[in-house]
Amino acid sequence: MSDGEPDSGLESGADPTWGIELTPEHPPNRIADLAALAEDEGFDLALSSSHYFNRDPFVVLSRMAAATDEIRLGPGVVNPYETHPVKLAAQTATIDEVSDGRAVFGVGAGDRSALANLGVDRDRPLRRVLETFDVARDLWAGETVTHEGTFTARDASLNLDEREIPVYVGAQGPHMLRMSAKHADGVLINAAHPRDLEWAAGELERGLAERPEDRGAFESLAFASVSVAGAEDDAREAARPPVAFIVGGAxxxxxxxxxIDRDAAGAVSEALEQGDLGEAFDRVTPAMIDAFCIAGTTETVAERFEAAVEYVDGIVVGSPLGPDLEDAIERASEALTRATTD
Structure with a gap:
């Protein structure tokens, strides 16, 4: 979506954005190599996901910046509970500096269960996310900020040059979707199925109707769990872990x-809460994979991508990518080419 219009970028003639999520469960140098491969394969955007149990996304992004030339880079997504919003602004500005202006700021409310593991209460998520990127924008503009709201900052400023960094909000619920359309530069819709993306597009239209004219263009991206491989069964098996976590928070x-059967979903959620990941993954049903992941061969994934881009301006190919990461990046690129080429 762009220029405040509810129609998708594809319908308006714009090229779709190709994004990819690289999860730093592997060493930073390997993630940097994957980012370079993604750039070679035509991706426009590479996000490093942020989970406390993985490697630090900003350290990884610095390696990704060194290994690439043009692809946009950012956290996908950080939350303003684990780290103070002013610190997040500084970290993102640093990535923008080392990448020569290629950073994006992917920010969201974070996973409630993961934050609970750290003893963090995810209170007032909509307001906190909005305040976080409002303050970040002021800091990036060189202002000294005093803020009292869902968090406190007093006489805060950054010792960096002024810069403009686009903000992408990770969103799934109606209020966060509408807020992103009204205030942010883009949205990362946590969904893979056309049914969810169509619903989300309607919520975004409501937000865009209230978007100030001076906000400029807005881009909607499906942040979709994807698993692609040469064999359908291999792709679907690799999809079990991320689908379990999606179901657990749905x-x-x-x-x-x-x-989706409530009892079946409850069994997955209960296993996750008890820390029994193997049991949670085993309880993922085929219907859950169909609903919450784009999984299959290159041909199958291309068909699903084509259906998805009816409602969004592009797709971020999210975790797990596939059983073989390098192969999956190449297959995802091919699938996107098939899906978005007339």
Missing amino acids: AEPVLERHD
Whole structure:
């Protein structure tokens, strides 16, 4: 979506954005090599995901910046609970500096269960995310900021040159979607299925109707769990872990939208809460994979991508990518080419 219009970028003639999520469960140098491969394969955006149990996304992004030339880079996504928003602004500005202006700021409310593991209460998430990137924008503009709201900052400023960094909000629920369309530069919709993306597009339209004219262009991206491989069964098996976590955090209306059995979803969620990951993954059903992941061969994934881009301006190919990461990046690029070429 762009220029405040609710129609997708594809319908307006713009090229779709190709993004990829690289999860730093591997050493930074390997992630940097994957980012370089993604750039060679035509991707426009590479995000390093942020989970406390993996490597630090900003350290990894610095390696990704050194290994690439043009691809945009950013956290996908950080939350303003584990780290103070002013610190997040400084870290993102540093990535923008070392990448010669290629940074984006992917920010969201974070996973409630993961934050609970750290004893963090995810209170007032909508307001906290909005305040976080409002303050970041002021800091990037060279201002000294005093803020009292969901967090406190007094006479805070950054010792960096002024810079403009686009903000992409990770969103799934209606309020966060509408807020992103009204205030941010883009949205990362946590969904893979056309049914969810169509619903999200309607919520974004409501936010865009209230978007100030001076906000400029807005881009909607499906941040979709994807698993692609040469064999359908291999791709679907690799999809089990991320789908389990998606199901564990899915709201009741989302489960209803896909006719996911509540008891089956509850069993996955309960296993996750108990820390029994193997049990949680085993309890993922085929219907859950169909609803929450784009999984299969290159041909299957291309068909799903084509259906998705009816409602968004582009796709971020999210975790797990596939059983073989290098192969999956190449296959995802081929699938995107098939899906977005007339």
